[in-house]
Amino acid sequence: MNKYEVTFNKVNKILEWFIIIIFGLLVLDVLFQVFSRYLLGTSFTWTEEFARFSLIWMTIIGAAYLNAKREHLSMDFLYQKLSLTNKRKASIVIEIFIFLFALIVMVIGGINLVYTTLHLDQLSGTLRIPLGYVYAVLPFSGFLIISFSVYHISKIYSNKNIC
Template identity: 80%
Template sequence: MDKAELVFNKVNKLLEWFLIGVFALLVLDVLFQVFSRYILGTSFTWTEEFARFSLIWMTILGAAYLNAKREHLSMDFLYGKFSLRNKRKASIFIEVCIFLFAAIVMGIGGGNLVYITLRLEQLSGTLRVPLGYVYAILPFSGLLIMCFSVYHIIKIYKNKNAL
């Protein structure tokens, strides 16, 4: 196992545990919300906002995690009919497209969103958290996806017989 693969596996494991933690917090938050509403007879407004922010983080980071595992949604009917050489070319093309999307939309666009919301000092309605911190998951996940795409491209080039 080379150094890049070791780092890749450690980042994936860390990301996996972080996603499990966010999901656990989301479940606890929603359970507390239901408990407080039906048992205590009162509703805490912050629980809905926390659940929304947790879901945002889980979804965006989950996309990066699935990209690392190469388990994102795909339609591979045509891909399955390609020769090994054309599969390699298509895989590299797909990884380049994913890299460009992550760089432009998530990295640049997400970075601008974070910058603008922090500059304007926008706060969330209930928790009063700067929205830039919530949106920071976009450029961070974009950077992860870009790194994973580069890793996959290198792996495709090194291994001539498999994808």
């Protein structure tokens, strides 16, 4: 195992634990919301916003994690009918499209969104945190997806059996 594979595996393990922690906090938040509403007779407004932001972060970081594992949603009916050589070519083209999407939409668009919301001092409704911090997950996950795409392309080139 080379140093890139070791780094790749460590980053995946960190992402995995980060998603588990976010999910755990989301479950605790929703349980607290239900407990406070039905047993205490009062509702805390911050729990709904925290749950929404947790779900956003878990989903977008989860997309990067699934991209790393190459377990994202795909329709591979035509892909399975291709020869090994054409599968390799198709895999490279797919990774290039994923790379471009992550670069243009998630990194460039995400940085623009973060900058704009921080520059305008937009705060969340109840937690009163800058929305730029919530949106920072977009360029972060975009950079991860770009890195994973480069890693996958290098693996496809170096190993003729991987598609």
